[in-house]
Amino acid sequence: MDTSDLIPRLEEAVPGAVLEVRPFGRGGEISVWVEAKSIQKVAQAIRKDVDFSFDWLENLSVMEVDKALVLTYFLRSQEKGHTLYLRVSIVPDSPEAPVEMLSVVKTWPMAKLPELEASDLFGIRFVGNPVPGSSSGRFILPRGWVGYPLRKSYVFPTEFLNIPHTRPTGHTEPDDYGVVT
Template sequence: MIEEIKDFIIKHLQDDAVIACQENGLQAAIYVHEKKLVEICQLLRDAPRYYFDFLANITAVDFYPEPYFEVVYHLSSIPFQKQLTLKVKLAFDRVEGTMPELDSVAGVWRTADWHEREIFDLMGIYFRNHPDLRRILMPDDWQGFPLRKDYIDPETYHDIPVK
């Protein structure tokens, strides 16, 4: 199925939309170009042949000390009972005060709103065009992103010991 979907994406978009297919591991995945992510998601949602109507989950993986993150999208087609994993590799040099950026898919699936907010809050990935991108679990004035592998716990928060 993964090769068929890859060919479908390439046929309807450009050749550079798909970067690679990952067929080993627990779940096959398609690596897609970050600039084509929203188009690919709309295509897969609207295609009568696939109809990936449900975004089950989005997560992010920090590959520290390597200079990149992966954002992983788990799609489901409820009527066809199929699952698909899309991955986007985001280069990030970890310059303080900067964040890796990716376009939001909240306009494709409304459930992305909360998933992207959680990733923003805990991993520090900024989602462009998100309707309400703000912290969801951590206090608004929290410094840093606790799920990054290079995160260092603060000693105190508002003079209250954290550890």
């Protein structure tokens, strides 16, 4: 049974959720773009599917493409060995503003820490992540850190907790080996 067989079932279980099906990289896997607001239903559907049962969220990766934040859920079914890449795109109101997203922790408990990490580094508030403080507090950045470092619009701070921090100025363009002279 191929992973592409899952798409019609998904359409049936959550109508209108699947936006697009695209190949992922060179490897021949497919990535399924789904609607952000129906991610929890989609997650439940593919987790419960008897033939695939994607029970392992291997990885949750976030990247910024053209001012949209793209979340990629790398899924694997531990018994059958199928893989599926589920993708969701969300657009924050402004490049610096935080944005909300539904958490999939209920379906995949292992999403807890990757979601916290994404909330810290990308400013995505995961609604439904049960850890106290996850929507406002910090995960790996120090408490009081301003901004979301992995966004493309991020500006490096010049000071933190009254500790000044300057980067080399003048020669902003690094050479071929990344050395700033």
